[in-house]
Amino acid sequence: MRRRATAIAAVLALAALAIVAAASAKVDRAAAPSATASADRQLVSCGKTVTMGMLAPITGPAASLGKLQTDWAKFYVAAHNKVKKNKHKLRVQFGDTVLGGPGGTAEAVKAAQSLGSNVLGTIGPAGSNEVRATTATLKNAGLAFVSGSATNTELTTDGTRTNFFFRTVPPDSAQGTSVANFIDKKLKFKRVYIIDDQEAYSTGLADTVQQKLRAAGVTVSRDGVSQQQSDFSSLIAKIPRDTQLVYLPWQLPPKGKAFGDQMRSAGKGSIILMGSDGLFDDAFASLGGVYASSFPTSGTHPVVKAFRKAHGGDAEFFGAPSYVAAQVVGGAIDRACKDGKASRAEVRAQVRKTNLKKTVLGLNVRFNAQGDIRGGQFGIWKATSAGTFLPVG
Amino acid sequence: MNWSLFWDLTVSGLTLGSVYALIALGYTMVYGILKLLNFAHGDVYMIGAFMGWFALHWLGGPVNPSATAWLVVVLMFLFAMVACGGLGVAIERFAYRPLRNAPRIAPLISALGVSFFLQNSALLLFGASFRDYDTFHLIGAKTYNYKDIFLSVPQLLTIVSAIGLMIGLTLLVARTKIGKAMRATSFDREAASMMGIDVDRVIASTFFIGSALAGAAGVMFALVFGQIYHFMGFLAGLKGFTAAVIGGIGSIPGAMLGGLLVGLAESYATGYLPQGSTFQNLYVFALLILIILIRPSGLLGKADVKKV
Amino acid sequence: MADELTPQVPPDQPRIGVDEWVASVEGKRERYRGPVGWLRRGWDTAPAGARLLAFVIPAAIFPLVTTEGNLFRYGLITLLYALLGLGLNVTVGFAGLLDLGYIAFFGFGAYTYGYVASVHTGHHWPAVPAILLAIAVAALIGFIVGFPSRRLVGDYLAIVTLFFGQAFVVFVNNGDRINFWPFNRTDLTGGANGLDNIDPLKLFGWTVNTTKEYYWFTLGAFLLVIILLYLVSESRTGRAWKALREDPLAAEVMSMPVNRLKLMAFVFGAAIAGFAGAIYGSVQTGAFPGDFDVGLLITIYAIVILGGAGSLAGVIVGALVVNGVPELLRDPNQAEWVFYTALVLLVLTKVRPWQKLVTVVGGTLALGFALVAIADAWFPRWTAGEPNTGKLAHWVSHWMLLPSHATQIANWAYALTIALILVLTLLRGWWRTIVMIPTIYVGAFAWENLLVEQTVGATRFLLLGALLVVLMNARPQGLFGTARVEIV
Incomplete structure (x- = not known):
């Protein structure tokens, strides 16, 4: 009897709560537009230090990628803070998105939610699915987010994040087309094997290249590996000896190198390997004779040289677009802060107006209406036997 | 029938299978005595790979080792095995011993905590970048062949040392006093303690041996496949656990068989089935379920007789 | 925190002839004693x-x-x-x-x-x-x-x-x-x-x-x-x-x-x-x-x-x-407060009687200040590092050695802390109290110089893992668990 009474009381309390919640939420809804607007237009005084956010995979299976990106971003911030002309010092608040980790994309959203109210613009997130998941949060907060590695084509074509999301890497459609054209028209190969790593970045590229090659009459076989796999020997045994090229749109250069080494041990070293921009790295290049696609990032660029020197000879090319992303956001904040105060909306407008010359990517950076780099040309590179990449197409 | 493909797949299956077998042995030994699934075992394997790397670099590195390559390899193995054995004993002492009489699922969460701790400590101390064993410079990649069967030196090393370790373990369990004590404890822990067996010491020895094997597996894997990083233990641990169950959890020869079977199954699935590599985990699991349906306690497991 | 509801018999002894209900009565009485017991009784009823x-x-x-x-x-x-x-x-x-x-x-x-x-x-x-x-x-x-x-x-x-x-x-x-x-x-x-x-x-x-x-x-x-x-x-x-x-x-x-x-x-x-x-x-x-x-x-x-x-x-x-x-x-400042609060609470609740507590606290503080003074005088490199941001970190920097280029040393300090904790559990009595002092100091050293930089990353998961182990060992049946759940 008492139990029933408590149950009824609890249900009534719940109902009352729901009504109160609905009532207050309605009030909240009316306030919502201005709540968003207030985050958007709130003026942050620029003072001595201004903060930008960075969302990257600092822990988890993709931590090695996060390290490359954060290394380059920190390099930019250090260089920026040394320049006397800059009135404010830049500071980065990091958010760990644990890409590929147990919490899934919820971790990325939590990281985005952890950015403080003094953050004026953000670099990242790194993964395309993370960009999708965090869009609502970052848009509500009014933050611009510039990614140095999210390449999924739909991110800029589906219209949900225009003027908020920008990226300093080309979309999969551009990269896929260049790669397919190179394989078909330049190398004139007829038998290609594509191996993806089951992640969004990889399958997108693989699908584009496969489709275009098949349309051009090339025989394409397709299979996949897990991004955490290191043993490719069984798959390599399956690859027919008359295959001319194996395309690896992967993200982790050490895995690419491991694949190349295992190909050689299996006696299939004569089959050409080609990687995507994720494999454009010294580790993969050390195999010698491999191809990779990338922006015209040059090893002779002074910033790249300085970075190499500061990082024990490793250029960590995967992170170079994150340097440019940091340049974009940092530069936008600098310009917005000229009058001593800046709001996130101002920073976004300034990002849209970015005009960087001779960046480490080897080209000038200006954004088109969707948020991609205008005229981002993709090049194919070939590694010399000494392990450096030289442009070939 | 493409024999060359078949032999290639068999060799790579046996190589990977040897690694899985060693990991599975650790799982099965601990389960046999404590009825506990040691989630942290995969991370002990990862630490073993890193310990081997440190040993390699303290001895001069792969390109210019300060002793002959073979001696360096042996020392790497020994260092990794001892370090991991010690780590296993410490884990048992801190994370599992207080929970010995708790419900079975409590040590599972403790093991999970240890796993988080080890993975992230490795990330903190060793960094996020991949490290390379650079086996090519250390012992070369010369390939031996007999007709259609090709074996490279690292693969041969892995299979031979795995077999050696397994024979050693079998002899230890069958012939030595500590082995007898282990068998008795896994049969009936209370009766064993009543017979004067120091159960704590037996359990510590079991963890030592199981973890040492995992450490050896880590070094072996890295010698053949090259790359090590802080997250490599997760997938390997899961596969090792699957192998232990396939072979009959609690049975030592079962774990060896299960490991080799999982390695071969993955290899053949990748090689022969459509989109084999993409779906290889599923194929292995399907095999596992098939085996469980036919022999519910695993291939070599004993049916658990519950006294009511 | 022993498990109050299971019989008070050493875990590895065979429990012959013990009635589980009778043996747990003492544990149940213990459960409602003291201020915590009062809360528990309120909750249970x-x-x-x-x-x-x-x-x-x-x-x-x-x-x-x-x-x-x-x-x-x-x-x-x-x-x-x-x-x-x-x-x-x-x-x-x-x-x-x-x-x-x-x-x-x-x-x-x-x-x-x-x-x-x-x-x-x-x-x-x-x-x-x-x-x-x-x-x-x-x-x-x-x-x-x-x-x-x-x-x-x-x-x-x-x-x-x-x-x-x-x-x-x-x-x-x-x-x-x-x-x-x-x-x-x-x-x-x-x-x-x-x-x-x-x-x-x-x-x-x-x-x-x-x-x-x-x-x-x-x-x-x-x-x-x-x-x-x-x-x-x-x-x-x-x-x-x-x-x-x-x-x-x-x-x-x-x-x-x-x-x-x-x-x-x-x-x-x-x-x-x-x-x-x-x-x-x-x-x-x-x-x-x-x-x-x-x-x-x-x-x-x-x-x-x-x-x-x-x-x-x-x-x-x-x-x-x-x-x-x-x-x-996630936030280094918050993490700093959490760490030191937890450390202080741990020491206060676990070290008994008060003489040992005073020894540990006094000894750790004295050790810290002494080392900082010695370093300032003869080994300036050991205090040349930047203190972390935040008020608490600023106070701590007077007590803690902060070497420049601390990463390698801090890595070893981390390993040393774990080793010392292992050693601690093997000691008894006053030896344990004495070894506790360097353990705490080296642990705090590793925290200040290594862990706190990575709170946004590895440190928080590492601490979560340690917390899980500690909690499960403290209460194997779970924080609110009662019955033994035997998974068949």
Whole structure:
């Protein structure tokens, strides 16, 4: 009897709560537009230090990628803070998105939610699915987010994040087309094997290249590996000896190198390997004779040289677009802060107006209406036997 | 029938299978005595790979080792095995011993905590970048062949040392006093303690041996496949656990068989089935379920007789 | 903190002739002693409604006193994980079934909701029918998986459900290229890119779009489920489940329909997971394959077991700990306070009697200041480093050595701390007290020079892992657990 009474009381309390919640939420809804607007237009005084956010995979299976990106971003911030002309010092608040980790994309959203109210613009997130998941949060907060590695084509074509999301890497459609054209028209190969790593970045590229090659009459076989796999020997045994090229749109250069080494041990070293921009790295290049696609990032660029020197000879090319992303956001904040105060909306407008010359990517950076780099040309590179990449197409 | 493909797949299956077998042995030994699934075992394997790397670099590195390559390899193995054995004993002492009489699922969460701790400590101390064993410079990649069967030196090393370790373990369990004590404890822990067996010491020895094997597996894997990083233990641990169950959890020869079977199954699935590599985990699991349906306690497991 | 309810016999001795109830009486008396005991007695004797209110009132006030970011991280995600935990609690805690594919039901809920309410597929159902569909689909799949597995026990059920979970992930990951009859070139799940642009919940004309609104909705859903579960656990079925969990053979002999009960538990848990999945899909505005993998499964298991399998209140606390602790440690300043507070509390509560406490505290402080003074005078490199930001860090920097280029030294200090802790447990008496002093100092050294820089990354998960080990060792039955849950 008492139990029933408590149950009824609890249900009534719940109902009352729901009504109160609905009532207050309605009030909240009316306030919502201005709540968003207030985050958007709130003026942050620029003072001595201004903060930008960075969302990257600092822990988890993709931590090695996060390290490359954060290394380059920190390099930019250090260089920026040394320049006397800059009135404010830049500071980065990091958010760990644990890409590929147990919490899934919820971790990325939590990281985005952890950015403080003094953050004026953000670099990242790194993964395309993370960009999708965090869009609502970052848009509500009014933050611009510039990614140095999210390449999924739909991110800029589906219209949900225009003027908020920008990226300093080309979309999969551009990269896929260049790669397919190179394989078909330049190398004139007829038998290609594509191996993806089951992640969004990889399958997108693989699908584009496969489709275009098949349309051009090339025989394409397709299979996949897990991004955490290191043993490719069984798959390599399956690859027919008359295959001319194996395309690896992967993200982790050490895995690419491991694949190349295992190909050689299996006696299939004569089959050409080609990687995507994720494999454009010294580790993969050390195999010698491999191809990779990338922006015209040059090893002779002074910033790249300085970075190499500061990082024990490793250029960590995967992170170079994150340097440019940091340049974009940092530069936008600098310009917005000229009058001593800046709001996130101002920073976004300034990002849209970015005009960087001779960046480490080897080209000038200006954004088109969707948020991609205008005229981002993709090049194919070939590694010399000494392990450096030289442009070939 | 493409024999060359078949032999290639068999060799790579046996190589990977040897690694899985060693990991599975650790799982099965601990389960046999404590009825506990040691989630942290995969991370002990990862630490073993890193310990081997440190040993390699303290001895001069792969390109210019300060002793002959073979001696360096042996020392790497020994260092990794001892370090991991010690780590296993410490884990048992801190994370599992207080929970010995708790419900079975409590040590599972403790093991999970240890796993988080080890993975992230490795990330903190060793960094996020991949490290390379650079086996090519250390012992070369010369390939031996007999007709259609090709074996490279690292693969041969892995299979031979795995077999050696397994024979050693079998002899230890069958012939030595500590082995007898282990068998008795896994049969009936209370009766064993009543017979004067120091159960704590037996359990510590079991963890030592199981973890040492995992450490050896880590070094072996890295010698053949090259790359090590802080997250490599997760997938390997899961596969090792699957192998232990396939072979009959609690049975030592079962774990060896299960490991080799999982390695071969993955290899053949990748090689022969459509989109084999993409779906290889599923194929292995399907095999596992098939085996469980036919022999519910695993291939070599004993049916658990519950006294009511 | 010994387990008060199990017999006070050394763990490895055979318990011949001990009556478990008699042996636990002393433990039960201990339980209600002292101020903590007073709280426990209040909690145990309060009616269920009051206990619920004790949770609801702070949860309801929370959004009014905190920022949106904190509300999302600590409030919304914790509630979602707790909701998932409630479902798993039915399967594992009430009925004792080790379901390792549980997270696939969560995924089914998210994908089903997304399929009928997203820009990606073009359907835009309102929330109520969409959520009901998600629950129904998840329950149906639960039935389909549970039916052939109802006879399996223990590890075998685990393997089959694990397979199912893996199959789900592979399916949704490749579900944009389904190409066999009768589905030609169908995109069911969006593949590796996920089912994106899922609609926000549309309830009777009101669209849920801000974090606060999502929080209220999720809180309401959570309360609904927890009240339902409470009523079920007190019902005939709930009692039958508990009997099944304790001893399946006895339950069967008592003519309980064991297989049917197992199936019901399975389906019930799956339905709750489906509900949680639908909400999660709309919160994330997308359903992505990587979100429904073994990693999250293990996290939810940790929540349920930590809280005490079978306990409803425990799930809430478990979710707060497993989700809240890494979030709390994200900010280095906050983490600094948490670390030193925890350290001080640990020392104060664990070191007895007061003479030893004074020795440890005084000794550690003296050691620190002495080392800093010596370093300032003769080894300036050891205090040349930058103190971390924040007031507390500034105070600590007078006590702690902060070398420049500290990374290598700090790495070794970290390893040394762990070694010293191991040594500590082997010592007794005054030796232990004395060794405690350098242990604490070296540990704090490793913290200041290495760990605190990585709080946004590795440190917070590392500490979560250590916390899990400590909590499980302190209370093996879980924080709110009572009965022994033997998984058969």
